Amino acid sequence: MNSGVGSMGAMDPLAALRASADLYINPDAREDARRDASLLLSTATPGTVPEAVHHYYGLLPLEADPASPAGAPRSSTGGPPSVVYKAVSTDDGRGYALRRYLGAPPARGDAIVASVEAWKRIRHPGVVALREAFTSRAFAPARSAMPPANELVFAYELHPRAETLRAALQAPPHLSSLHAVDGPLSEAAVWSLTTQLLTAVAAVHAANLVLRTALSPDAVLVTGRHRVRIGRLAEADAFDADGGALGHAASTARLAALQREDLGNLGRLLGALVNRGPAAGAADAGRRAPELTRLVSLLVGGSARTTVTDVLSFIAPRLAAESAAVWSHADATQAVLHQEYDASRLLRLSSLLGFINERADDASAATGGNAAWSETADRYLLKLFRDYVFHQVDADGRPLLDYGHVMECLSRLDVGSPETVLLSSRDGAALILASYAELQRCLRTSLEDLRMRANAHSM
Amino acid sequence: MNSGVGSMGAMDPLAALRASADLYINPDAREDARRDASLLLSTATPGTVPEAVHHYYGLLPLEADPASPAGAPRSSTGGPPSVVYKAVSTDDGRGYALRRYLGAPPARGDAIVASVEAWKRIRHPGVVALREAFTSRAFAPARSAMPPANELVFAYELHPRAETLRAALQAPPHLSSLHAVDGPLSEAAVWSLTTQLLTAVAAVHAANLVLRTALSPDAVLVTGRHRVRIGRLAEADAFDADGGALGHAASTARLAALQREDLGNLGRLLGALVNRGPAAGAADAGRRAPELTRLVSLLVGGSARTTVTDVLSFIAPRLAAESAAVWSHADATQAVLHQEYDASRLLRLSSLLGFINERADDASAATGGNAAWSETADRYLLKLFRDYVFHQVDADGRPLLDYGHVMECLSRLDVGSPETVLLSSRDGAALILASYAELQRCLRTSLEDLRMRANAHSM
Numbered sequence: 001m002n003s004g005v006g007s008m009g010a011m012d013p014l015a016a017l018r019a020s021a022d023l024y025i026n027p028d029a030r031e032d033a034r035r036d037a038s039l040l041l042s043t044a045t046p047g048t049v050p051e052a053v054h055h056y057y058g059l060l061p062l063e064a065d066p067a068s069p070a071g072a073p074r075s076s077t078g079g080p081p082s083v084v085y086k087a088v089s090t091d092d093g094r095g096y097a098l099r100r101y102l103g104a105p106p107a108r109g110d111a112i113v114a115s116v117e118a119w120k121r122i123r124h125p126g127v128v129a130l131r132e133a134f135t136s137r138a139f140a141p142a143r144s145a146m147p148p149a150n151e152l153v154f155a156y157e158l159h160p161r162a163e164t165l166r167a168a169l170q171a172p173p174h175l176s177s178l179h180a181v182d183g184p185l186s187e188a189a190v191w192s193l194t195t196q197l198l199t200a201v202a203a204v205h206a207a208n209l210v211l212r213t214a215l216s217p218d219a220v221l222v223t224g225r226h227r228v229r230i231g232r233l234a235e236a237d238a239f240d241a242d243g244g245a246l247g248h249a250a251s252t253a254r255l256a257a258l259q260r261e262d263l264g265n266l267g268r269l270l271g272a273l274v275n276r277g278p279a280a281g282a283a284d285a286g287r288r289a290p291e292l293t294r295l296v297s298l299l300v301g302g303s304a305r306t307t308v309t310d311v312l313s314f315i316a317p318r319l320a321a322e323s324a325a326v327w328s329h330a331d332a333t334q335a336v337l338h339q340e341y342d343a344s345r346l347l348r349l350s351s352l353l354g355f356i357n358e359r360a361d362d363a364s365a366a367t368g369g370n371a372a373w374s375e376t377a378d379r380y381l382l383k384l385f386r387d388y389v390f391h392q393v394d395a396d397g398r399p400l401l402d403y404g405h406v407m408e409c410l411s412r413l414d415v416g417s418p419e420t421v422l423l424s425s426r427d428g429a430a431l432i433l434a435s436y437a438e439l440q441r442c443l444r445t446s447l448e449d450l451r452m453r454a455n456a457h458s459m
Numbered sequence: 460m461n462s463g464v465g466s467m468g469a470m471d472p473l474a475a476l477r478a479s480a481d482l483y484i485n486p487d488a489r490e491d492a493r494r495d496a497s498l499l500l501s502t503a504t505p506g507t508v509p510e511a512v513h514h515y516y517g518l519l520p521l522e523a524d525p526a527s528p529a530g531a532p533r534s535s536t537g538g539p540p541s542v543v544y545k546a547v548s549t550d551d552g553r554g555y556a557l558r559r560y561l562g563a564p565p566a567r568g569d570a571i572v573a574s575v576e577a578w579k580r581i582r583h584p585g586v587v588a589l590r591e592a593f594t595s596r597a598f599a600p601a602r603s604a605m606p607p608a609n610e611l612v613f614a615y616e617l618h619p620r621a622e623t624l625r626a627a628l629q630a631p632p633h634l635s636s637l638h639a640v641d642g643p644l645s646e647a648a649v650w651s652l653t654t655q656l657l658t659a660v661a662a663v664h665a666a667n668l669v670l671r672t673a674l675s676p677d678a679v680l681v682t683g684r685h686r687v688r689i690g691r692l693a694e695a696d697a698f699d700a701d702g703g704a705l706g707h708a709a710s711t712a713r714l715a716a717l718q719r720e721d722l723g724n725l726g727r728l729l730g731a732l733v734n735r736g737p738a739a740g741a742a743d744a745g746r747r748a749p750e751l752t753r754l755v756s757l758l759v760g761g762s763a764r765t766t767v768t769d770v771l772s773f774i775a776p777r778l779a780a781e782s783a784a785v786w787s788h789a790d791a792t793q794a795v796l797h798q799e800y801d802a803s804r805l806l807r808l809s810s811l812l813g814f815i816n817e818r819a820d821d822a823s824a825a826t827g828g829n830a831a832w833s834e835t836a837d838r839y840l841l842k843l844f845r846d847y848v849f850h851q852v853d854a855d856g857r858p859l860l861d862y863g864h865v866m867e868c869l870s871r872l873d874v875g876s877p878e879t880v881l882l883s884s885r886d887g888a889a890l891i892l893a894s895y896a897e898l899q900r901c902l903r904t905s906l907e908d909l910r911m912r913a914n915a916h917s918m
Contacts, residue, residue: 024789033800038874125786196786199779312779316771319778320658323785327584327655330483330789333796338492340799345493347806351865354809354849358817359858360885390813399818399913401906406810426819447860454858 024329026225029336036160040088040095049085050138053153056087056098080239086158095158096131099232100139101239105152112152112238119234122207126200128162128221128231131155133238154235159223162231166217169272187289188325189226190273194295195315195322200230201266202308210258212236215265217272260304263311267299346410349443356446357386373449378442384423384432385409385439416440483788485684488795495619499547499554508544509597512612515546515557539698545617554617555590558691559598560698564611571611571697578693581666585659587621587680587690590614592697613694618682621690625676628731646748647784648685649732653754654774654781659689660725661767669717671695674724676731719763722770726758805869808902815905816845832908837901843882843891844872844898875899 026032042060043049049059062084085098105112116133123129133154140148163171197220204211211230213219219232274292295315298306312319359374373379389409392400412419417436424431485491501519502508508518521543544557564571575592582588592613599607622630656679663670670689672678678691733751754774757765771778818833832838848868851859871878876895883890 029793029796030800030804033797034804034873036797037801037870041874041876125783125790195779195782199783202776202779203783309776312775313772316775316778317661317768319775319782320654320661320771323654323778323782324584324658324662326782326785326789330785330792331584333789333792334488337488337792337796337799338495340796340803341489341492343806344799344802345489347802347809348862350806350809350813351849351862354813354845354865355858355860358845359850360846386813386817387819390810391818398915399814399909401814401909401913403807403810406813450858450860454860456857 024225024227024326032161039086039160042086053087053098053136053138054134054155055090056096056155057090058086058088059098060086062086062097086160087155095160097128097156097158099154099156099235100136101152102149103151104149105135106239115237116234118207118209119237122204122209122233124200124203126196126203126229127233128159128223128229129157130233131157133234152238154232156231156233159221159229162221162223162229164218165220165222165228165269165272168222169217185273187292190270190289190292191318192226192322192325193228193273194270194292195319196228197230197266197269198308198311198315199319201262202312204230205259205262205308208255210255211262211265212240212258215262215269217269220269256307259308260306263299263302263306263308267296267301270299271296342411345414346407349410349414352443352447353382353386355450356382356443358383359450378446381423381432381434381439381442382446384425385413385421385434387426388421388423412436413440413443483684483686483785491620498545498619501545512546512557512595512597513593513614514549515555515614516549517547518544518557519546521545521556545619546614554619556587556615556617558613558615558694559595560611561608562610563608564594565698574696575693577666577668578696581663581668581692583659583662585655585662585688586692587618587682587688588616589692590616592693611697613691615690615692618680618688621680621682621688623677624679624681624687624728624731627681628676644732646751649729649748649751650777651685651781651784652687652732653729653751654778655687656689656725656728657767657770657774658778660721661771663689664718664721664767667714669714670721670724671699671717674721674728676728679728715766718767719765722758722761722765722767726755726760729758730755801870804873805866808869808873811902811906812841812845814909815841815902817842818909837905840882840891840893840898840901841905843884844868844880844893846885847880847882871895872898872902 039060040058043058044060049061051057053059080101080103082099082101085100087096087098088094089096112133116130119130120132133152135150136153137148137150139151197215201211201215211233213236214230214232219230219235221229221231223229270292274289274296295311298311298314356374356379375383389406392402392405394400409421413436415436420433420435421439422431422433498519499517502517503519508520510516512518539560539562541558541560544559546555546557547553548555571592575589578589579591592611594609595612596607596609598610656674660670660674670692672695673689673691678689678694680688680690682688729751733748733755754770757770757773815833815838834842848865851861851864853859868880872895874895879892879894880898881890881892
């Protein structure tokens, strides 16, 4: 419905976003909101997915089915093949990403439960939050001869427009959310991605956990412009062949060694970012960004005792710059939000008018015997006001579709301005001068009237 | 108009904000947006302020007049008494804070100009941005016997709900934006304020400038919940008695010494924060937050060669945590913004319906001779849909005022869902089954019809 009536005027958030020096600006935020809302309502062809899995419904596959010929290769996280669905929870109505591992899970259920409990506590803007893991037979084909496998499913918060870091790095620059609108990945952007990942690693290590295969280009998600999150938490632990090495239960020395491996994996990820693609080597990077290259060396090649805290101190001035950049982004978003608050206040007002205008007589008759409720007294003024707001015509009687006029009238009604408006009856015989304050009072009493009747005992 | 009809359901942003671990959550953001908009429209009693100063109009004093008996004491930044006005620029329609120094400025105009140019380039979320400085005779009393003084005025970006750090620290906890809703300033909050100020100092020092008196509780502003900005940039330079020591023109050694003094002043500010009030000493702080106390010692008492970069490395893990906290805040704000985008899309749709429903016959007659345009064909379906959306009644004929129902119907119309809705004529004689996709088509063609007539030559 991009029908483009009138001007959006001061409601356009892009002007505010463009005016800010915002690394994370998303010029399509309004359209993205619409697509996110529509993804949540989308479902698969009936019969191709279960109607419900646990407390989730509205399933829609988000990747190709690995069982089909065009399917994804075997999971890089070391587990069996898996497939991801969008789903909505009946608990909270929010969207989730369900990763279902095909076939029977490893038999170490208690270890998986303990690991999942530890990972559920990791809430950080640099990770995709894990909500829960469970097993389900719901995906089994209805007519299968085999008894259905009790498959392992991980439920994560949904990031509707996410793509893997690998896909983002391989996409052409103009299609990738990793790249600037007018060029390749800038050094400032790489530093931002670096600090997002590094602070997430710090939070995970502080909880005595290790990320392992979650620090791969297939598990890290790009969830917005210059915005990354480490995904697939807890999966590596569940499919770990080394039963005793689960991060949450490892010995101190084993944990330190695994965490040092995480830093190496992070270094390789950053190397790929510096080189704009995971296949390239580190040979050319030094000339482009010497400080970044030193960081990659520290991560990949530094001492065996290097910890994430050492790395944070090493890049402290960059952390300060990133913190400032994120504040600028948050402030710009807040400014746009304030404009939108104005808009939603007016939507509400418009709906309230809708409750009253032209309300049919039979509803009135059923409750109070008032023959033409919506045509008399306060309601008549509101009807004329509705005509004034929405049914403007020019001097020749042609319709004027002026969205700005609608916004202006509703804004004045919202604050109950003392300004007056000249309302005309439809036959033009009567002219009524009313202030917005008076119209606001009419609206309030009419709504009270309606609400009283809504609460009345039936007759 | 807090008339509270029905439930705001999924549109309520507070639920989303409460669900996030957001240190900067502002539960009154919606009301603040309204008050900010209204401050911008407020003006002083005519005759008490100039109608225009430079390209600024709509002046309103934001502090007591220092010339009046209840006025503020002499400026702590070392200059003459000053007074602050809110104003709006004719250049961009945005709000600004004008700080006017009473009386003639120091005669070193060229030094002030050079300093102001340097400060204008500092754009950082931890400072109040300086837009410009100028001199003006506009404030002189009309009937004064003296020739009007050419007074110095600094124009800063406006933060409508700002208070000085001194005022915030002295306010009772439940009234101060520095304190948690249910208790005193938490250690996490002090660390956040610390990193906000410290990263701003780093940006200023990197530009070879010094803050001097701007690092005082009278110049630092609290602009939101747990949100501070260093204000009054450039003012200390303008009124500096030591003519050769302006930050932007100082020798390297002098600059380093002044920057070290800035760190000491920052340390004293943080000490005041740790102690919840600027008057208290540092005696008790150690027990409460040992790491913060070590930082204050480093700033106030450390080596004469300590730089802001040393301090950043010292608190690197805190910088990482702050960066994550700000991302969480930005993400939560973004989520609320997406909900508001949904609301504004539906407001638009509601307005489009308003353009069509009940449009009077005389408008139709004047343009096409179509006797009952809004009652026939596609428009009739839209009229019945309007009844369905806004005029629901229960089994006993009582009005149902369900805001959630309105939102749901408009959302489905917005995406043109294949779902169907059973529409009933007002006499109940006819029932029509229509899909939202079909209703969306009706809306589009009706609008095209209206727009065609709007563009038609008059008859």
